[in-house]
Amino acid sequence: VQTFLAGIKVATSSAGVGALSGTYLDDNIRGIVSYTNGKSPGLFYLVANDQGTFGIATDGMGKNPKRLWSSALRDWRFTHVANDLIILWQKASEGVVGSAYTLSLKTGESQLLIGNKNGLTVLGHPTEDALIYSTSQNGKTTLYARVSGIDRELPVVTFAEKCVWGLGVPLRVYCAVPRALPPVQLPDMWYRGEISFNDRWFVIDPTKAAADALLTSTEEGGATFDVIDPTSDDKHIFFTDAQSGTLWMLTI
Secondary structure (H helix, E strand, C coil), rough: CCCCEEEEEEECCCCCCCEEEEEEEEEEEEEEEEEEEEEECCCCCCCCEEEEEECCCCEEECCCCCEEEEEECCCCEEEECCCCCEEEECCCCCCCCCEEEECCCCCCCCCEEEEEEEEEEEEEEECCEEEEEEEECCCCCEEEEEECCCEEEEECCHHHHHEECCCCCCCCEEEEEEEEEEEEEEEEHHHHCEEEEEEEEEEECCCCCCEEEECCCHCCCCCCCCEEEEECCCCCCEEEEEECCCCEEEEE
């Protein structure tokens, strides 16, 4: 799979035609984010090939690539939690012990964040010293919050990737929680499309490990969805239903 990064040069007159110019990035990019490198824009992305996975930083136009990080393993995920900080973790599997690491985009320094957890998925807060993570082992999934270095088990059962942080403080996180989570190999069977969920939205206070339903059964109106890729502008939650591929918006 190829990725092309381009800019559009605007025409100088109403009768002119704009020009598209850019550059091809590495093949087989697994994810890409933009950030500010000092006063200049920059890009960070993961590339996987037969030799493993590599974290690459470039300038804002995809030029001057620099390898910041590498692993012999191929299945890695990441999230951009601050302007110059990335969290990386191995693709979750109930039968595989996984770990998560922070990566500084300034120095390239990597540090262990969470170690030796089966079925590990992670969601870092974009501005605060907080994250949530989920583990799955022996048919049991558990969701945790870590705030200022203190871990708490949360009272709902879901995967961290079904959640999205609210902005700022007080800390709150919105999670889509399956109404039923059978004791099977998770999240593996979900990833393979062998099982799907009917989710409800909850708002969670991670400092108190307290959760409340965001909508009543009447407000839900019988809608069913299996949430993936949630984002939020703190007024709405945007997400995709994994089964239909349709985009949804929920007003908070």
